[in-house]
Amino acid sequence: MTPSLHLSMTPHLSVTHLTKTHTFGTLRRMQIKSHKDLRVWREAHSLTLKVYEVTKIFPLEERFGITSQLRRAAASVGANIVEGFSRRGPREFAKFLSIARASAKETEYFLQLAKELRFVEADKLDALIIRYSGLSAGIFLLANKLDLAREHRKLPDSVTP
Numbered sequence: 001m002t003p004s005l006h007l008s009m010t011p012h013l014s015v016t017h018l019t020k021t022h023t024f025g026t027l028r029r030m031q032i033k034s035h036k037d038l039r040v041w042r043e044a045h046s047l048t049l050k051v052y053e054v055t056k057i058f059p060l061e062e063r064f065g066i067t068s069q070l071r072r073a074a075a076s077v078g079a080n081i082v083e084g085f086s087r088r089g090p091r092e093f094a095k096f097l098s099i100a101r102a103s104a105k106e107t108e109y110f111l112q113l114a115k116e117l118r119f120v121e122a123d124k125l126d127a128l129i130i131r132y133s134g135l136s137a138g139i140f141l142l143a144n145k146l147d148l149a150r151e152h153r154k155l156p157d158s159v160t161p
Contacts, residue, residue, distance in 0.1 A: 035085040040138045044078035044100070047131055051107065054128065058119045066117075070110040076103035077135070090146050097143040104136040 035041045051074040058067045077100045084096025108129055115125040 035082045038081065038085070038142070040100075040135060040142055041078055041081045041085075043131070043135050043138065044081060044104070047107075047128065047135060048074045048078055050128060051111075054120055054124060058114065062119070066110055066114060066119075070107065070114065073103050073106040073110060076100070077107065077139075081139075094143045094146050097139050097146070101136050101139040101143070104132050104139060108132045108136070
């Protein structure tokens with residue numbers, strides 16, 4: 001006979017916490033089971049791939065300069081969303097979203113710098129800058145929704161098994 005987990009044995013944990021599903025928002029409830037379910041993560045990942053693609057044609061002498069910094073900043077956005085999502089509570093997730101947003105802004109700056117240094121056609125970089133600006137706004141909104149939901153529902157800052 002396989003032992004089963006009964007919720008009555010663990011009243012302080014909800015099904016949501018046991019399945020690592022997070023619920024955000026106050027007007028519309030969304031079930032988020034993985035970081036891959038977050039639009040901001042999908043956009044961050046897509047943009048990171050674009051940054052890697054566009055930096056392939058940067059000058060070789062910039063390989064350890066702006067190319068490396070830009071790639072690290074771009075990858076940091078998605079990585080911080082993933083790390084924050086995997087943390088124990090909404091407060092920690094919001095902290096990592098703040099870091100992700102800062103990395104998105106850093107990436108915007110390096111794209112602007114590359115544009116002004118004329119490493120790539122301006123229109124390609126402008127498109128990425130606009131998308132990063134939108135991503136930054138989306139991360140900000142998600143963090144605010146998370147804070148509002150936590151305050152409204154008095155969610156715990158962490159889950160103790």
